Amino acid sequence: MNSSIQRRQFMQTVAAGVSALSVPCSVRAGSSLEKLRTAHIGVGGMGLSDLRSIASHPDVEIAALCDVDSDKLGQAAAEQPAAGKFADYREMLSTMGDSVDAIVVSTPDHSHAPAAMLAMNLGKPVYCQKPLTHEVYEARQLRLVAEQKQLVTQMGIQIHSAAVYRRAVRMIQEGVVGRVSHVHAWSNKNWGYDGGPFSGEHPVPDSLNWDLWLGPAAFRPFVPRVYHPANWRRLIDFGTGTLGDMGVHIFDTPYAALELTAPTWVRTTCREPNGIGHPTANVVEYEFPGTTHTTDTMLWTWYDGAKAPPSADDLNLSGELALPDGFALPGQGSLFVGENGVMVLPHISEAVLLPEARFQDTERPDVANQDHYHQWVDACRGTGSTSADFTYSGPLTEALLLGVVANRFPGQQLGWDADNMRFTNLDDANQLLRRINREGFAVENL
Numbered sequence: 439m440n441s442s443i444q445r446r447q448f449m450q451t452v453a454a455g456v457s458a459l460s461v462p463c464s465v466r467a468g469s470s471l472e473k474l475r476t477a478h479i480g481v482g483g484m485g486l487s488d489l490r491s492i493a494s495h496p497d498v499e500i501a502a503l504c505d506v507d508s509d510k511l512g513q514a515a516a517e518q519p520a521a522g523k524f525a526d527y528r529e530m531l532s533t534m535g536d537s538v539d540a541i542v543v544s545t546p547d548h549s550h551a552p553a554a555m556l557a558m559n560l561g562k563p564v565y566c567q568k569p570l571t572h573e574v575y576e577a578r579q580l581r582l583v584a585e586q587k588q589l590v591t592q593m594g595i596q597i598h599s600a601a602v603y604r605r606a607v608r609m610i611q612e613g614v615v616g617r618v619s620h621v622h623a624w625s626n627k628n629w630g631y632d633g634g635p636f637s638g639e640h641p642v643p644d645s646l647n648w649d650l651w652l653g654p655a656a657f658r659p660f661v662p663r664v665y666h667p668a669n670w671r672r673l674i675d676f677g678t679g680t681l682g683d684m685g686v687h688i689f690d691t692p693y694a695a696l697e698l699t700a701p702t703w704v705r706t707t708c709r710e711p712n713g714i715g716h717p718t719a720n721v722v723e724y725e726f727p728g729t730t731h732t733t734d735t736m737l738w739t740w741y742d743g744a745k746a747p748p749s750a751d752d753l754n755l756s757g758e759l760a761l762p763d764g765f766a767l768p769g770q771g772s773l774f775v776g777e778n779g780v781m782v783l784p785h786i787s788e789a790v791l792l793p794e795a796r797f798q799d800t801e802r803p804d805v806a807n808q809d810h811y812h813q814w815v816d817a818c819r820g821t822g823s824t825s826a827d828f829t830y831s832g833p834l835t836e837a838l839l840l841g842v843v844a845n846r847f848p849g850q851q852l853g854w855d856a857d858n859m860r861f862t863n864l865d866d867a868n869q870l871l872r873r874i875n876r877e878g879f880a881v882e883n884l
């Protein structure tokens with residue numbers, strides 16, 4: 439079956455599962471605005487970088503800033519003194535109302551969906567950091583609501599718009615290495631935690647509203663350097679480990695190039711679950727249904743932490759496709775095994791085609807860098823469209839999160855029924871697709 443038809447059918451089938459939703463009042467695809475007034479949720483860390491990138495668009499006015507850490511809020515506010523300042527995004531959205539047109543969400547992963555959904559329920563377009571959500575169910579719902587309300591959306595995978603990745607997509611789709619049977623992708627970063635429970639009584643820093651930081655997650659005491667900032671990535675209740683953190687960037691190009699949909703199964707090899715942290719080293723295998731760019735089925739294997747990059751044994755390439763002697767794989771990247779050759783795609787670098795002699799005269803498409811942030815601003819103002827909207831990034835995130843769930847059941851091959859959003863052979867795994875949000879953080883449509 440033609441892969442674009444297949445993808446459309448996949449989207450239609452899963453869309454059938456959403457409840458009826460009303461069409462909103464605010465900015466939709468195709469509307470036109472003088473200045474886009476943005477509100478930013480989470481303005482420390484990546485959020486500050488997101489703020490600067492959005493603010494660099496000449497037709498943006500930064501209307502509001504929100505952070506649960508008053509130090510981070512103060513730093514951002516020093517750059518945008520005219521913007522309203524808030525600690526609680528719920529209060530910000532209700533106070534600012536129609537004086538804000540569009541929302542940027544740059545919080546830790548566990549708060550993405552509640553903040554983004556609240557904004558979308560109000561009809562606001564959303565730029566949301568990657569991975570789109572912490573839970574599979576949340577990714578499904580964000581996509582469905584964005585589609586129902588026809589909202590302009592973009593997931594924060596800015597390198598999706600980089601020339602090197604866009605060129606690799608073109609080359610794969612032009613069939614340079616032939617139909618692809620297997621993608622290996624990896625990151626030698628380690629966003630895991632293999633230790634025991636945290637203990638001790640620790641004061642919460644004066645600048646931090648711990649209750650708001652926890653948001654939808656169950657309450658627990660604050661521990662310094664464990665959660666805020668950045669280290670939440672290692673913990674199952676807040677982050678998505680290295681797979682969610684880096685896999686979403688690195689698997690994005692294979693996912694886009696091969697026009698993949700939902701995997702049919704997933705299996706992880708890692709340590710036994712400890713109920714606290716993501717494993718520090720994982721190998722995650724997936725099988726996807728074939729598309730026009732792949733063989734009948736397509737395997738994806740992910741390696742992280744000490745398992746990355748993959749070894750020659752892992753790659754199992756032979757004959758002409760074997761890597762040349764002395765060829766060193768980069769610390770992060772992907773490798774496409776095609777019928778006619780291999781493409782090695784180092785993270786945010788130019789692709790290498792092997793065997794070298796076969797591809798030395800291959801012309802590379804002339805592809806330019808695009809500005810991922812400005813693309814979203816322009817689309818919100820009625821010009822053009824975004825390249826990583828939730829219709830694309832929702833299913834990509836779902837696929838990655840299935841591997842994160844599989845980390846809790848090492849060695850078990852989990853069959854996946856995407857239409858019904860359930861694992862076919864393990865009910866315990868189905869319990870990990872959706873979180874019950876803490877009282878006060880429940881949001882309609884989630």
Ligand SMILES: NC(=O)c1ccc[n+]([C@@H]2O[C@H](COP(=O)([O-])OP(=O)(O)OC[C@H]3O[C@@H](n4cnc5c(N)ncnc54)[C@H](O)[C@@H]3O)[C@@H](O)[C@H]2O)c1
Binds near residue numbers: 504507525547
């Ligand atoms: N696209 C990229 O290249 C890239 C790079 C880094 C991080 N990220 C993503 O950006 C997000 C943030 O990561 P980070 O490294 O900046 O984390 P961080 O912990 O350093 O910063 C998060 C910020 O959000 C604030 N915050 C937390 N909960 C909040 C809430 N409920 N409301 C308002 N503010 C809140 C924190 O106080 C902090 O200022 C993550 O989703 C991460 O995956 C993306």
